[in-house]
Amino acid sequence: MTPAVAFQKTSRHFGAVRAVDAVDLEIKPGEFFAMLGPSGSGKTTCLRLIAGFEQPTAGSISIFGERAEGVPPYRRNVNTVFQDYALFPHLNVLDNVAYGLMVKGVSRDERHRAAEDALKLVQLPGYGGRKPGQLSGGQRQRVALARALVNKPKVLLLDEPLGALDLKLRESMQEELKQLQKALGITFVFVTHDQGEALSMADRVAVFNDGRIMQVGAPEDIYQRPASRFVADFVGSSNVLPPDFVQRYAGERRWGSLRPEQIRIRRDTSGDGVAARVVSRHYLGAATKLSLDADGLRLHATVPSGAAIPEDGAHVMLTFNRDQLHLMEEQA
Amino acid sequence: MRSDRSQSAPLGIKIAAAVGLAFLHLPILLIFVYAFTTEEKSYQWPPPGLTTQWFAATWARPDVWQALGLSVQVAAISTAIALVLGTLCAAAVSQTRFFGREAISLLVILPIALPGIITGIALRSAFSLAEIPFSFWTIVLGHATFCVVVVYNNAVARFRRTSGSLIEASMDLGADGFQTFRHVILPNIGTALLAGGMLAFALSFDEVIVTTFTAGQQQTLPIWMLEELVRPRQRPVTNVVAMVVVLATLLPILAAYYLTREGDQIAGAGK
Numbered sequence: 001m002t003p004a005v006a007f008q009k010t011s012r013h014f015g016a017v018r019a020v021d022a023v024d025l026e027i028k029p030g031e032f033f034a035m036l037g038p039s040g041s042g043k044t045t046c047l048r049l050i051a052g053f054e055q056p057t058a059g060s061i062s063i064f065g066e067r068a069e070g071v072p073p074y075r076r077n078v079n080t081v082f083q084d085y086a087l088f089p090h091l092n093v094l095d096n097v098a099y100g101l102m103v104k105g106v107s108r109d110e111r112h113r114a115a116e117d118a119l120k121l122v123q124l125p126g127y128g129g130r131k132p133g134q135l136s137g138g139q140r141q142r143v144a145l146a147r148a149l150v151n152k153p154k155v156l157l158l159d160e161p162l163g164a165l166d167l168k169l170r171e172s173m174q175e176e177l178k179q180l181q182k183a184l185g186i187t188f189v190f191v192t193h194d195q196g197e198a199l200s201m202a203d204r205v206a207v208f209n210d211g212r213i214m215q216v217g218a219p220e221d222i223y224q225r226p227a228s229r230f231v232a233d234f235v236g237s238s239n240v241l242p243p244d245f246v247q248r249y250a251g252e253r254r255w256g257s258l259r260p261e262q263i264r265i266r267r268d269t270s271g272d273g274v275a276a277r278v279v280s281r282h283y284l285g286a287a288t289k290l291s292l293d294a295d296g297l298r299l300h301a302t303v304p305s306g307a308a309i310p311e312d313g314a315h316v317m318l319t320f321n322r323d324q325l326h327l328m329e330e331q332a
Numbered sequence: 333m334r335s336d337r338s339q340s341a342p343l344g345i346k347i348a349a350a351v352g353l354a355f356l357h358l359p360i361l362l363i364f365v366y367a368f369t370t371e372e373k374s375y376q377w378p379p380p381g382l383t384t385q386w387f388a389a390t391w392a393r394p395d396v397w398q399a400l401g402l403s404v405q406v407a408a409i410s411t412a413i414a415l416v417l418g419t420l421c422a423a424a425v426s427q428t429r430f431f432g433r434e435a436i437s438l439l440v441i442l443p444i445a446l447p448g449i450i451t452g453i454a455l456r457s458a459f460s461l462a463e464i465p466f467s468f469w470t471i472v473l474g475h476a477t478f479c480v481v482v483v484y485n486n487a488v489a490r491f492r493r494t495s496g497s498l499i500e501a502s503m504d505l506g507a508d509g510f511q512t513f514r515h516v517i518l519p520n521i522g523t524a525l526l527a528g529g530m531l532a533f534a535l536s537f538d539e540v541i542v543t544t545f546t547a548g549q550q551q552t553l554p555i556w557m558l559e560e561l562v563r564p565r566q567r568p569v570t571n572v573v574a575m576v577v578v579l580a581t582l583l584p585i586l587a588a589y590y591l592t593r594e595g596d597q598i599a600g601a602g603k
Binding site for chain 1: 500505
């Protein structure tokens with residue numbers, strides 16, 4: 001199957017800055033794909049390479065099998081929902097949505113009908129006559145979405161689309177985006193620095209750092225089996241264990257990650273285990289999260305509610321199953 | 333603190349403000365009054381009598397019409413040149429980053445910061461050096477130097493407030509460069525250009541110093557007025573012309589002021 005988007009050794013350098021550095025990537029048709037990483041990790045540049053706002057300095061990009069290098073943004077069947085929405089302030093909502101059809105020469109009646117349909121799709125029917133300045137942040141976002149979708153793109157790019165919304169609105173938009181993507185079957189490529197958002201929405205996630213992809217995989221893979229120390233640190237709430245520690249308890253001199261709920265806590269300090277001291281406790285409702293100090297190494301463990309919770313400063317023994325310790329590389 | 337504003341100002345300040353305004357505007361009123369005087373050789377106060385005959389006299393003078401025609405043409409063409417160059421320059425400076433960007437901004441503004449006489453001398457020696465004969469076009473070039481500044485300043489301010497992603501959004505939705513300019517850039521900077529253009533027109537229309545250095549035999553309206561004041565013949569005609577010039581430049585400047593003020597609100601609503 002032809003990938004929706006394929007990067008082959010694609011680089012985008014700005015002078016000495018390697019914003020995107022020899023990235024290989026394949027996004028499948030109909031996939032909800034998230035690009036996750038800290039700011040400056042190259043994820044947004046990757047999105048702009050797909051949109052055509054940037055051209056690769058080396059390597060190639062293809063969109064549904066067609067080479068995209070040198071193709072300007074207006075000749076790509078790809079549309080973008082911008083981070084600041086970028087609605088045209090001088091046009092009303094209907095003309096904003098109809099803009100793509102207008103420049104393609106679609107007649108006024110036809111493009112207004114299509115725009116009205118797109119507004120219905122994002123649950124803003126009847127808002128066509130308003131100016132973007134009269135809308136709330138969430139409504140502007142829906143208009144931006146309708147404006148992109150009305151062109152029936154093969155790939156929809158979303159640049160931190162939920163970044164400017166408050167928490168409640170974010171959650172309902174996450175749900176809605178996911179359903180919309182399923183219903184339309186369009187490939188969504190989605191940039192975010194929020195790991196929760198990436199893991200909950202995407203079919204697959206690429207984790208970026210320093211212009212490179214650290215790991216690509218399903219959310220469960222990324223969460224449970226991080227390929228490197230960076231991924232474990234950035235994505236999860238997992239404990240990242242240095243090679244010295246792992247060698248002592250698991251025999252292998254590699255980095256390891258251990259999920260907080262997989263650590264068992266024993267009050268009796270005799271016998272095997274990792275000696276630790278309780279630093280602080282955070283009540284989370286369904287569980288209590290303990291911060292522990294194991295000979296200078298900071299660890300987190302969760303204790304389900306109902307179980308006995310050691311007090312601050314208590315000396316405890318920590319144990320875990322050897323096979324739950326996930327081994328990984330320092331670098332991907 | 334805020335309530336201080338609504339309280340009325342002390343009497344001393346009120347008087348000072350009134351004196352200041354009178355100092356600024358009474359001389360202009362005098363010009364208007366002298367346009368109606370019956371005395372034509374010297375400016376005698378109070379005017380011995382009032383008449384409207386000078387309006388007819390002005391209407392009948394071909395030299396007034398010639399000067400007016402030249403001034404309008406020069407102002408129109410300089411403004412047109414300034415609109416194109418100023419907009420392009422503003423677009424380059426605000427949309428892209430390149431080495432020496434700030435320097436270019438300063439260089440564009442410099443002609444209006446420098447005394448007009450420097451610009452005039454510089455242009456005159458440059459034209460002589462290049463052996464360009466003084467003509468209508470040398471006046472236009474001279475005026476364009478400061479008209480560009482006004483347009484540039486207006487356009488660059490608007491460009492800064494226009495989000496760069498609007499252009500990307502337009503391209504993303506399938507519009508090429510020309511369509512983007514027509515459907516997105518122009519509607520967003522339109523009022524700023526109109527305001528800049530009007531100010532440029534008004535500036536060019538009453539320019540004396542640069543014109544003296546760059547004109548050949550031609551007389552623009554302000555130059556004509558200067559010459560008229562030296563010769564005591566039908567002096568009130570000059571005042572009639574002055575009145576017309578005041579109105580002709582005041583109206584565009586007021587319009588420009590209102591247009592840019594409204595533009596602020598439009599641009600502010602976008603974000």
